[in-house]
Amino acid sequence: MGRGGDQRRTHASDVELGSAVSLAQQGDEDAFATAYRLVHPGLLGYLRGLVGDDAEDVASDAWLEIARDLRRFRGDGAGFRGWTATIARHRALDHLRRQKRRPQTSLLELDVLELPARGDTVDSVLESMSTQWALRQIVGLPPDQAEAVLLRVVVGLDGPATARVLGKRAGAVRTAAYRGLKRLAEQLTSGSRAESAAPAASGTLRDET
Template identity: 35%
Template sequence: MAIGTRFPEVLLAARRGTDGAWAELYRDLGPGVLRFLKGHGAADPEDCLGDCFLDVVRNLHRFDGDEDAFRAWVFAISRARLVDSWRRSERRPKNAGGGLEEAERHHHHPAADGPMLQRASVAQLLEGLTPDQRSVLLLRVLHQFSIQETASIIGKGEGAVKLLHHRAIRRLRRALLSDRDDEEGASWRASLLPSLNPTEGA
């Protein structure tokens, strides 16, 4: 839940080193960042989360913006720490999806409606995406960032984000089409596929 109108006050207190302000920022952003890291199959998501917030503490004096900008900034740091963890372990994520089933219950986005995550294996679907496609889908669908914010977080242009989103949705559609051949599968695919049109949105 967003801090809201109190955010400037909380941010100022955090800059002054107030423990309560840091605790509030962590409570607000920590769970979402952890879901993002788990969704990428991070080898040690809790450790990666800790590294992320250490960077936030060290670099807070450089931040300038509102609560939405702060949220995007923290997620950009978390993705950078995730990439560092991949490099250290010399691997790309293989087992993704941890925490996403829970996240879907709390987040909704018109680009990918609930039935997709309720009826299909989230981990299996995400494993078919590239790391960048996965990042865009998680940020846009589960964390509800705009295209502009997502571009800032992953360090790519808005056009690239739109293309990655489009390709991710197309891959999911293909996976869902080939997922089940039984009568039940045919019925839920028929109701699901219209919600997976690769529209870009704002």
């Protein structure tokens, strides 16, 4: 039920985004600001997973290109998210080539707001990620899994759009995302168990003293 609610909110946001993009293409600066507000946080989170502390600079370059080519974009709100993610990824890879290093998801800097009480299924992990729970766990994933999860969860793309951004087959991306979410489910379960065990252990020590 919670997951369905997340999907409805995402859909409503994409409707607003599509309208804003359409107006921005006609020169409406306020509409472009709305599109930026709706897209930038997820785009910046994705870039932090690729280039770490340089994410703000890369995002600026990406938005310059987005603004320059905006009139050439064709599609709806969801399509705009995918289009901007593709541009951001290209700018990130250009940046990394200049720096002569590979994407490093270990540089991800997203706040953990809280851990879910239970995280023993892939669906519960996806729901948690949609509400910004435990995103820091992504740093421990293999790069292909981490990027697939970032695009699905942080940027908000669906499976086919994620595959287009990465230039890979949809099946391969779906598998990478599934494996990443499954690993996160295991990590979150372990973390929840550790959290629940800590007070009991502390109480035992106090009793012994």
